[in-house]
Amino acid sequence: MENIRVLIKRAFLMQMLLLCTCHMFGQTSFSGKIVDNLGKPISEAYVINKTGKTFGYSDEGGKFKLEGTKIGDSLEIGALGFKKEQVLVVQEASHDDFRIIMMEDAYQLKEVIVRPTLNTLNEVVDVDLALAPIKSSQEILRKVPGLFIGQHAGGGKAEQMFLRGFDLDHGTDISINVDGIPVNMVSHAHGQGYADLHFLIPESIESMNFGKGPYYAEKGNFNTAGYVDFETKNILNKNLAEIQLGSFGLKRGLGMFNVLNTNKDKAYLASEVIASEGYFESPQDFERINLFGKYNHLFADNSRLILAASHFQSTWNASGQIPERAVANGLIGRFGSIDDTEGGTTSRSSINLDFRKVFKDNIALKLNAFASRNHFQLFSNFTFFLNDPVNGDQIRQEENRFVSGLNLNLSKTFYLEDKPLTITTGAGLRNDRIKDNELSSTLNRNTTLQNIQLGNVSERNAYAFLSGKINLDRWLLNLGLRLDRFTFEYSDFLQNLTTNEKTADVLFTPKFNVVYTPDSKFQFYLKSGVGFHSNDTRTILQRANQKLPKSYGADFGTIWKPAEGLLFNAALWTLHSEEEFVYVGDEGVVEPNGASARYGLDLGIRSQVNEHFFMYADATYSHARSVEAEEGMDNIPLAPRFTLTGGLQFSKLKDFSGGLTFRYLGDRPANEDYSITAEGYFITDMNFNYAVNNNVSLTFGIENLFNTKWKEAQFVTNSRLANEERPVEEIHFTPGTPFSVRTGLRYVF
Missing domain, CATH: 2.40.170.20 (TonB-dependent receptor, beta-barrel domain)
Structure with a gap:
């Protein structure tokens, strides 16, 4: 099945190459949508114009847009956990008629591109997660550089956490969320901000996003030392x-x-x-x-x-x-x-x-x-x-x-x-x-x-x-x-x-x-x-x-x-x-x-x-x-x-x-x-x-x-x-x- 998908993808790209028109030497806007082999949009994929030396990246819907791209330019598309794709621009493309399908691949540091985003280190830690197994959902917090945890009540209570000079107790100064649900408990019987992650099955985790410091408008209560989503x-x-x-x-x-x-x-x-x-x-x-x-x-x-x-x-x-x-x-x-x-x-x-x-x-x-x-x-x-x-x-x-x-x-x-x-x-x-x-x-x-x-x-x-x-x-x-x-x-x-x-x-x-x-x-x-x-x-x-x-x-x-x-x-x-x-x-x-x-x-x-x-x-x-x-x-x-x-x-x-x-x-x-x-x-x-x-x-x-x-x-x-x-x-x-x-x-x- 995977080979069939690859053949379909290559045939689609070849068809686009054959659609060369008289616009060959004109300026054009190149845009499209990046998805995986199941049709799911891929966000934060990079798109580099290797000819014009410009770049952009996809939004949460997988969409991207590069202005000033000429027909005949060569593009490289990459995303962490996916194989790189090479695309030759042969005509103007819009969101509706151009789709780039990416196939899964092993996480590699070489796929991490330094680009203007607020939390580039998230991609770096994704490589750590892919290569080093974790024993529990709470232990995944150790993947945040500098964050330590400690258990002191038989394994059933939320762990004590430490980050950036804070004894965070069980979550007083770190915001933790799972699928948009806040984990920190306010006015908790055992302590303010109590955050118990033991309900989370580690193998069910798709991704972890973190940021240190109180720098993110979408993060609220307890986001002082940082947040983990x-x-x-x-x-x-x-x-x-x-x-x-x-x-x-x-x-x-x-x-x-x-x-x-x-x-x-x-x-x-x-x-x-x-x-x-x-x-x-x-x-x-x-x-x-x-x-x-x-x-x-x-x-x-x-x-x-x-x-x-x-x-x-x-x-x-x-x-x-x-x-x-x-x-x-x-x-x-x-x-x-x-x-x-x-x-x-x-x-x-x-x-x-x-x-x-x-x-x-x-x-x-x-x-x-x-x-x-x-x-x-x-x-x-x-x-x-x-x-x-x-x-x-x-x-x-x-x-x-x-x-x-x-x-x-x-x-x-x-x-x-x-x-x-x-x-x-x-x-x-x-x-x-x-x-x-x-x-x-x-x-x-x-x-x-x-x-x-x-x-x-x-x-x-x-x-x-x-x-x-x-x-x-x-x-x-x-x-x-x-x-x-x-x-x-x-x-x-x-x-x-x-x-x-x-x-x-x-x-x-x-x-x-x-x-x-x-x-x-x-x-x-x-x-x-x-x-x-x-x-x-x-x-x-x-x-x-x-x-x-x-x-x-x-x-x-x-x-x-x-x-x-x-x-x-x-x-x-x-x-x-x-x-x-x-x-x-x-x-x-x-x-x-x-x-x-x-x-x-x-x-x-x-x-x-x-x-x-x-x-x-x-x-x-x-x-x-x-x-x-x-x-x-x-x-x-x-x-x-x-x-x-x-x-x-x-x-x-x-x-x-x-x-x-x-x-x-x-x-x-x-x-x-x-x-x-x-x-x-x-x-x-x-x-x-x-x-x-x-x-x-x-x-x-x-x-x-x-x-x-x-x-x-x-x-x-x-x-x-x-x-x-x-x-x-x-x-x-x-x-x-x-x-x-x-x-x-x-x-x-």
């Missing part, structure tokens, strides 16, 4: 079944199957089941199930309707964070626990409706509506017997949440002579209704000792934005403005008479970005903008502090591709925040911690040594300080200072592929005066794949190849053990994964 596959090209077994009782089953596959209608179902005992002395009893389905309908006018639904649920036990002194004096082992009744349950069900249409006049419409129901219950014990020497300090955090929303984007491309100007406007609404948002003291999960907080939260965010970008030969200018309005409401059930409190806030955030690309090897950019993160509704109403603290950022960077298989990137950046938020778990409040200032340097290199070997490395340096604290007491606890990640991947070595990856997080202050250090670590992982035939492959992976003893999560906590008379303040930590093995059998059909 995921898109799941619309079409499943092949069915997939896989089973994996690993250390510590790991079992994983995966299935992805087409259930409908016609020219107009396509649908698939995916499921994932995971179970593990974990590497702690107390069994983790971790279980998770993910179900996902997606339906795609193509209308006669090439507009698309996409309907997706998912369900996720998980249960686990946890050993919690343990104090260093308990391990040092032999009270417990490194993988032991003080309170092994910690753990939790969580679930999420969602539905998402997406409609996309490209009109004739270069107008593109995106509309998505979503609804999600979430349940969260977590038992933790941070201080052991500090507050209650008899029963202990275990707490329960619980909530039931319904989130609904609508996002509408409309863009139009104008041509000022031959200079494309794209205007994008958008508006949307997000509504969170949280019932029984609770923090309580408990005993062994079973007995509620005291309600500390209990009530209903209602939070609404309405927004609108306007963004314009224009390509002026080698320059790209982007100007954006965003308006957000928040409404906060809380019903407190612990008052003598239930109280209802309400407030609102409005915020304008401008953005301005300049990109200069003198040729296909160099790019310089200056990004600037204002972002924000909202505070917890309960804290706002109790303390009347800032509701929507702003962050002011700027990046100056460059991308250099001196050779086809070599690329460097560097960026100097700064970010000033009006307010830091610190979550106090056992009190259930988010405390303001004053203004902060950060600056740093990002460096990266990627090298496609040959068609078999690919190397990459990313290094970051960050300097983070509290502005309002006195010198020497102004360190921001757990803010990363130096990070280094990288790897060597090989592919197409007969039937073998695989590689080594590493990550290094340097020492950092654990408290404000840096009298306590959060120790750094260097971890190496390995992956290996053998293709038995075109359908069957064997996988093998090792996590923590050198069995390094490391602390994955670290906090300075004031705690008291059962046999202690006085509390002690020191590092409490969750031990990182020891040497572990994972094997798998994959069948593609």
